[in-house]
Amino acid sequence: MKGIKEVKDRIRAVDSVSKITLAMQLVAASKMKRAQDFAIDSRPYLLHLAEIICCLSEKKIQKNMHPFFLPREAKKRCVVVIGTDKGLCGVLNNTLFKSIPKTDDVCFVSVGRKAMQFLTRAKCPLLASFSINDRVQYHEVMGICDFIGRLYTDGEVDIVEVLYQKFINTMTYLPSLQKLLPMHGFHDVFNQMLAMANIELEDFRRDSRELLFEPDVEQIIDHIAKIFLKYNLHQVFLEAKASEHSARMIAMKNATDNAEMLSHELKLEYNKARQYAITSEIIELAASATENN
Amino acid sequence: MSIAVKIITPNQVVCSEEVAVLRVDTVMGEIEILPMHRPLIALLKVGSVRLKLWDDSIKTIATASGILKLEHDQAVLVVEEAVNVHEIRVASSVEEAKVLAKNALKTAVTRGNLEQNELNQLEAKIRAELNKKLKK
Structure with a gap:
């Protein structure tokens, strides 16, 4: 049996660790609530933008030839990997990195320190590395959006995808690879969004009369292509942040629970050791007393 | 319609x-x-x-x-x-701001006294620590 002092030191260490993890759990919980609200509140905006693009119909878009909507031969892919800046969020990053595509025609853009570290260690071709803070501000998103937009229009890459942990609920997140550019096959994307938001297609009633455009289709498509890319990316970041804080909250809760359990076990061990010491002292006293008699 | x-x-x-x-x-x-x-x-x-x-x-x-x-x-x-x-209620927000400032000033005065006590306690603590160090 270990000495009383060692057990006591361990109890103290475990208790202080559990205090730290509990504090981190509470911080993550409050951040999680905010991030989840942001992610859920901004879904309708994107859904309605997508619905307008669906209205413009594939034919009209192809006739107008906006580069963002034009599919082309996929020679080079670019994947934006969204990891976290800090650790202590369980297996969140590991499960995400397992789904990174490992073919020769892929180049990467990383967001978050952990994603950058992983991609550089794996010697993947990394084009740029961005960082996004917890508030997901528009100017940060705009920087990334401009960068990938230019890569695509300059013809350096033919497909832009984003890999992130999609937020389902506090316990579940799915690593998902979503295509950002080109935006063809838009009806499938829209249907996926509807399924995510639990909205039926009948809620969007169609009008059989011909659509009017003001000022004209080209300008509308040009405008909507840019803002859709921007807010699609923005939504992805919000979802990734919601997943991150949820995962951290759960990880820290588990850590606190484990520390409390360990502390309980150690306390039992400490009490046993103390009792053993007292009993042996009494036996010694009794033995010496009988000898003296 | x-x-x-x-x-x-x-x-x-x-x-x-x-x-x-x-x-x-x-x-x-x-x-x-x-x-x-x-x-x-x-x-x-x-x-x-x-x-x-x-x-x-x-x-x-x-x-x-x-x-x-x-x-x-x-x-x-x-x-x-x-x-x-x-x-966007400019006038009422100005009134609210004034009331808020007044209340803040009132509480700040009482808070100031409290802080003085805290300061004294802190100072005493620091002095005790310093004495310990100096004795070493």
Whole structure:
């Protein structure tokens, strides 16, 4: 049996660790609530933008030839990997990195320190590395959006995808690879969004009369292509942040629970050791007393 | 017959109303939309949206640029930012600010006394620590 002092030191260490993890759990919980609200509140905006693009119909878009909507031969892919800046969020990053595509025609853009570290260690071709803070501000998103937009229009890459942990609920997140550019096959994307938001297609009633455009289709498509890319990316970041804080909250809760359990076990061990010491002292006293008699 | 208007921003749904007349600023100029209008998609510039309700009251909402989609008397305005003009209450917010400042000054005085006590306690603690160190 270990000495009383060692057990006591361990109890103290475990208790202080559990205090730290509990504090981190509470911080993550409050951040999680905010991030989840942001992610859920901004879904309708994107859904309605997508619905307008669906209205413009594939034919009209192809006739107008906006580069963002034009599919082309996929020679080079670019994947934006969204990891976290800090650790202590369980297996969140590991499960995400397992789904990174490992073919020769892929180049990467990383967001978050952990994603950058992983991609550089794996010697993947990394084009740029961005960082996004917890508030997901528009100017940060705009920087990334401009960068990938230019890569695509300059013809350096033919497909832009984003890999992130999609937020389902506090316990579940799915690593998902979503295509950002080109935006063809838009009806499938829209249907996926509807399924995510639990909205039926009948809620969007169609009008059989011909659509009017003001000022004209080209300008509308040009405008909507840019803002859709921007807010699609923005939504992805919000979802990734919601997943991150949820995962951290759960990880820290588990850590606190484990520390409390360990502390309980150690306390039992400490009490046993103390009792053993007292009993042996009494036996010694009794033995010496009988000898003296 | 009425038009169901919904104004949506990335952060929230700002307004959802049944209106008689909808007036918006598009990049081509101001347009007024009545029920049974043909389906329309229009680019909106930074400006205001005026909603005439059934009780003849008018609601004005300041919006950033965006897109209007009208179909089946359902108008959806997808804009980057929107503020209900009636919610911007300059005069009352000034009054609130004054009251807030007064209360803050009052509590700050009492808080100041408390802080003095805390300061004294802290100072005593630091002195004790310092003495310990010096003795070593």
